Amino acid sequence: MEVIIRPNIDHAVDLVVKLIVSRIKEKPDTTLGLATGRTMERVYARLIASGVSFAQCQTFNLDEYIGLRHADPNSYRSYMKAHLFDHVEINLANTHVPDGSAADLKKAARDYESLIADAGGIDLQLLGIGYAGHIGFNEPLSSFKSRTRDKALTPTTRAQNAEMFGGDADNVPKRALTMGVGTILDASELVLLATGAAKAAIVAKAVEGPITSMVSASAIQMHPNCKVVTDEAAATELQGREYYDFVFENEPEWKGFRCAEN
Template sequence: MEVIIRPDRLSAVDLTVRLIEKRLRDKPDLVLGLATGRTMEAVYAGLVASGVSFARCRTFNLDEYIGLPATNPNSYAHYMHTHLFSKVDIDPANTHLPYGMAPDLKLAAREYEDRIAAAGGIDLQLLGIGQAGHIGFNEPLSALMSRTRDKSLTPATRQQNAGMFGGDAQAVPSRALTMGVGTILEARELLLLACGAAKAGVIASAVEGPLTSRVSASAIQLHPSCKVVLDDDAAAELTGREYYDFVFSNEPEWAEFREETDR
């Protein structure tokens, strides 16, 4: 795992955008795993502004609410269309989200896994992290080898997402279809972005704490190619800051990004 800490939210988002843009330019037919949330809106705006082509890219989103049709403004299908898909040259047939309106959710989950496999697996999976330390909607005590499935959402998660529902946690759907932790770990590369002081505790648990199903994001410690991009506030409780900064300042693979961020 590599932890890259930038001075502020803007520079953390910018580095994330540049990493994804580079992967797309190096591999135009990239299979890209996508996430949602407030922080990701800035990432998608940056990718749109970059002008990078998505013409051959295929995408798979982490999750979708159960019971919200794609036309609902609070669905993740609508979110992705609004913030990315409608603004780049991606083929809509190459965009995939779990189908939360399926009459048979377990079948929909299996079919989603099959579509990922048929695409050759995910090359790069973008991740955020929830207040409970979850990735996707893998709530505390999710099995670390879990697959795509339907999950009940905790009151804390519904409260965290209430902003998208007029501040009413009760309006947030109580269940979602989500990639499992095991599904996420099968991506060839992980890229987790977190910003803000509210994420400092869960980031410290995920990055430096014990591997535990109570913090599903701690599973990223098992991945051979994982990058965690943080702003100063989100990194506030990390103990290895000196080492993380040393790696970013000295590893050759980061040279072009150091030059760009130092301009």
């Protein structure tokens, strides 16, 4: 794992965008795993501005609320169309979001796993982290071998997402269909983006704390090609800051990214 701490949210988002763009340019038919959330809106806005073509890409979103049809304005399919898909060169047939309105959720979950396998797996999985320590909607006690499945959401998660539902956590669906931790760990590369002081404690637990199913994001410690990008505010509780900065300043892989910031 590499932890990269940038001066502010703009620098953190820019680095993640440059990384995604570089992967698409290296491999135009890249299969991307996508996430949602306020910080991701900045990522998608800058991907749109970059002009990069997604024409040959496939995408798989991490999750979807159960009970919401794709056309629902609060669905993650609607989110992705509004913030990315409607503004870039992409074949919508190659964009995938779990079907939270399926009559048979277990079949929908199996089908989603099959679609990922048929695509050859996910090349780069973009992740956020929730206050409950979840990646995707893998709430506490999610198995690290879990696959796409339906999952009950914690009160913490529903409160975190209430803004999108009129500010009332009671309006947030109680369950979601989500990629499993095992599904996420199968991706060739993970990029977790976390910003803001409110994420500092959970970022420290995920990156430097024990590997535990109580914090599903801690599973990223086991991935051989994982990058965690934060701003200063989200990094305040990390203990290994000096080493993380040293790696970023000296690893050849990051030379082009460092030069682009200067």
